[in-house]
Amino acid sequence: MDMDHRIGEVALTVLTADGRPLADQVITVEQRRHDFAFGNIGFDFVRLVGGPAGGGGPAGGDVFGGAGRLTLDALADAFLGLFNTATLPFYWGGYEPVRGRTDARRLEATARWLADRGVTVKGHPLVWHTVQPDWLLGLGLDEVEKLTRARVRELTSGFAGLIDLWDAINEVVIMPVFANGDNAITPLARARGRIAMVRLAFEEARAGNPKATLVLNDFDLSSAYEILIEGVLEAGIEIDAIGLQTHMHQGYRGEEYMAAMLDRFARYGLPLHMTETTLLSGHLMPPEIEDLNDYQISSWPSTPEGEERQAEEIVRHYRSLVGHPAVQSINYWGITDDGAWLGAPVGLLRSDGSRKPSYDALAGLIKGEWWLPPTPMRTGPDGTLTVRGFLGDYTAAGTAFAIHPGVSAVTVTAS
Structure with missing residues (x-):
């Protein structure tokens, strides 16, 4: 490559x-940081740094993730040993489960802790139809829009300088037709339209923090997303990067698929952010399942055979992504299996905190092959x-x- x-x-x-x-x-030359963003979710840090959830319900890192078995030192050692970027959870239903009572204190403490250690912090997401607060239900469309605009502007302005990278809006392709549970955002998207929702998110975020990098993010990598991007750009909405999700619970899609997909989205001339990527170290999800959320089982263990497969595939996956000039960042979705999304064995650490072969394999690239260690030079x-x-x-x-x-x-x- x-x-x-x-x-x-x-x-x-x-x-x-x-x-x-x-x-x-003779002097010593060594690398300190990659320009390329190698990231992972930092959800597990929220409880360890910011303390237990409050605000009247599950909040912040307790929505998706929240490792219960690892100490802060153990988690930090593993995370900081590989990653220079962390995504923190700002799901509205977790951030503000009771109207007016937010998780700002814990998230600010966590973001500052990470930033103090040289980690770029990203917020996810400003607008999404899932993990919504119940108190939005029943409000009129105009009121929901007003509250959504205020939330976006308040988050981006309030965290400016600490968090200057955001998934501005998440999964817009499905947003107006989402039918898996009641929420107040889907009716708003149905009434206003997809492009209007994107405009709302980006313009309010830009007003809150003009220096922010704002990402349009989606899991739908079909032509529907391309059509949306084209409409957004034709409407004059300024987006900074295209976010692409690749949760591969049904198996690694392969270099050929990834290259063709990246080329399709690179043609817009914008940086590509691989915002959510996962590879399993246990049995694969059955191929007939269409929605990953529909496969939730009581036990989904990591296995020795699966761990070897994950290690091989993560090297192939990262080589193909870093090898593509349009890709600017890769965000893996899970440092540990403990509390992982959907209970899937996607982490680079087992639930007890021990490192899987995939952790060492990825370290061999990021801090090995692609890194200059302390080197004497004359x-x-x-x-x-x-x-x-x-x-x-x-x-x-x-x-x-x-x-x-x-x-x-x-x-x-x-x-």
């Missing part, structure tokens, strides 16, 4: 404190050496520098 689009090379000049070239000296007579590596942040002689596209020369002063 060609990775040249992910790699840069700079002529690095190292100076002494008084501005002279540090000639013919400067030339002019204090210069060549550093080649994956785009991102580095240090040399204790001083930070970056390898970015279009930058061929960098000067640092040895600390």
Whole structure:
């Protein structure tokens, strides 16, 4: 797989404190962070960092996820060892189960804890028809729209600077026709239309935080999503990235499928975010099941054979995604099996916190093959050496520098 689009090379000049070239000296160069967003959900951190749920019902990380067996130190060690981006849950029904009583305190504490450790924090989602608060039911359409607009603007403005990346609206293709349970958003989408709902989400989010990166996200990867994207763009709505979900509970779809799908969505010229991806380490869901939510069983264990399959497939999957120049981020949907979505064995850690082969296999890419460890390098007579590596942040002689596209020369002063 060609990775040249992910790699840069700079002529690095190292100076002494008084501005002279540090000639013919061995210094240590190492990578500190990828530009590419390697993410996972951070739901499990909400309880461990922010404390138990409050607000009159299940909130935040207790809706989907919420590892009960891991300590904060164990979870942090595994998460921070691989990922530089975390998605936190802002499902309306979990965030504000009782009108006016929100989960803002826990989520702010969790987001700050992650940001302090160099993790980019993403909020998910601003608008969705699922996990809605019951108190919205029975309200008129105009009132629901007013409350939705206020929620979007309040979240993006209130968390600005801490969370500047959001799934602005989730699963719009199905939103007006969703029939699996009552909610107040589906009738609004049916009345206003899909494009109007996208406009609402993006314009209110942009007003709340003009610097935010806003994602249009969907699981429907058919032509229906392409038609929606085309309509949104023709309507002049500014979206920053296209979100693509690939929950593969029925088996890995393969490199050929992924490449063709990515090419279809790359033609819009926008970054592609793989917002939700999973691979199983247990038995696969029966192929005749159409809605993943319809397969929920009492026990779905991880197995030795499944774990080996998951490890092999996660390497193939990540290679194919990182190898595509339009893909900007990959967000895996589950660090641990404990509390995983639908009870599926999708995590990179078992329920007891032990690491599956998939964790080590992914680490072999992100912090192995695609990473520059501490490496001694010798400067030339002019204090210069060549550093080649994956785009991102580095240090040399204790001083930070970056390898970015279009930058061929960098000067640092040895600390």
